[in-house]
Amino acid sequence: MIAILLLLFWTFFQIGLFGFGGGYAMISMIQGEVVNHYHWMTMGQFTDIVAVSQMTPGPIGINAATYVGYSAVVNAGHAWYWGILGSSIATFAVVLPSFVLMILISRFLMAYKNHPIVEHVFLGLRPAVVGLLAAASLCLMNSENFSTPSENAWQFGISVALFCFAFISTKVYKMNPIHVILLCGLAGLVLL
Numbered sequence: 765m766i767a768i769l770l771l772l773f774w775t776f777f778q779i780g781l782f783g784f785g786g787g788y789a790m791i792s793m794i795q796g797e798v799v800n801h802y803h804w805m806t807m808g809q810f811t812d813i814v815a816v817s818q819m820t821p822g823p824i825g826i827n828a829a830t831y832v833g834y835s836a837v838v839n840a841g842h843a844w845y846w847g848i849l850g851s852s853i854a855t856f857a858v859v860l861p862s863f864v865l866m867i868l869i870s871r872f873l874m875a876y877k878n879h880p881i882v883e884h885v886f887l888g889l890r891p892a893v894v895g896l897l898a899a900a901s902l903c904l905m906n907s908e909n910f911s912t913p914s915e916n917a918w919q920f921g922i923s924v925a926l927f928c929f930a931f932i933s934t935k936v937y938k939m940n941p942i943h944v945i946l947l948c949g950l951a952g953l954v955l956l
Contacts, residue, residue, distance in 0.1 A: 768840050771802065772850055776829050776857035781865075783858075785893030787817075787825030790858075791900035794828055804836035808908045819945070829858040922955045 775797050783790035791814060798804045805813075813835065817827035833854025834847040842850075876882050910927075911919040926948045933939040 765842060765846060768837060768842075769850060769853055772833055772836060772854045773857045775802070776833070776854045777860060779825075779829070780858040781861035783825060783896075784889055785896050787823045787828070788900055789893055789896035790825035791828065792896060792903050794825070794832060795900075795903050798832050798836060802836075804832070805839055807906060809835060809839075811904060811906075811909055814904065826855060826858060829854040919956055922952070926951060 779790055779793045779797065783793055795807075795810055799807050799810050810832075813828055813831040814824075817824045817831060820827050830851050834851035836854075837850030838844060838847040873882075907915065910923040913920050929951075930944050930948055933944050934941055
């Protein structure tokens with residue numbers, strides 16, 4: 765029991781420490797650790813956690829850590845109350861590095877924000893953030909979410925159409941994302 769709690773803390777502490785770019789950038793890191801490395805859950809369970817994390821209030825990375833912490837402990841065969849402890853530990857661990865770093869650098873950032881070295885560091889982090897966001901998107905574009913034309917052509921076609929609709933409506937037509945989520949959810953219920 766203690767081993768999984770310590771692993772949860774260490775894993776999410778590292779994700780919080782190296783997850784530049786916010787919660788969406790953390791998704792691929794979380795998926796790599798909890799699905800591929802530790803096998804705490806399946807890709808289908810992780811996809812469900814990402815969906816719930818997006819719909820609930822708060823940052824997606826913290827919400828995902830909360831749900832993964834609970835699921836990892838419960839999936840390991842422990843009782844639900846240990847899952848709540850796992851959830852709390854994962855959430856605390858993912859927030860701790862940012863909290864400590866912000867306290868440490870907030871005093872110096874305002875004084876040195878226009879320094880060339882600081883500007884170059886932030887310029888270097890931008891492509892890394894874009895790469896992490898792209899990795900998170902690609903991790904979720906799998907057969908469990910979109911199916912495949914050979915498995916279920918109808919589900920694959922509807923999934924791709926909903927993806928295109930969501931992308932175009934938010935990017936081109938600047939539609940409210942909440943309306944897009946509701947429309948896609950309704951279409952998914954009716955068509956799938």
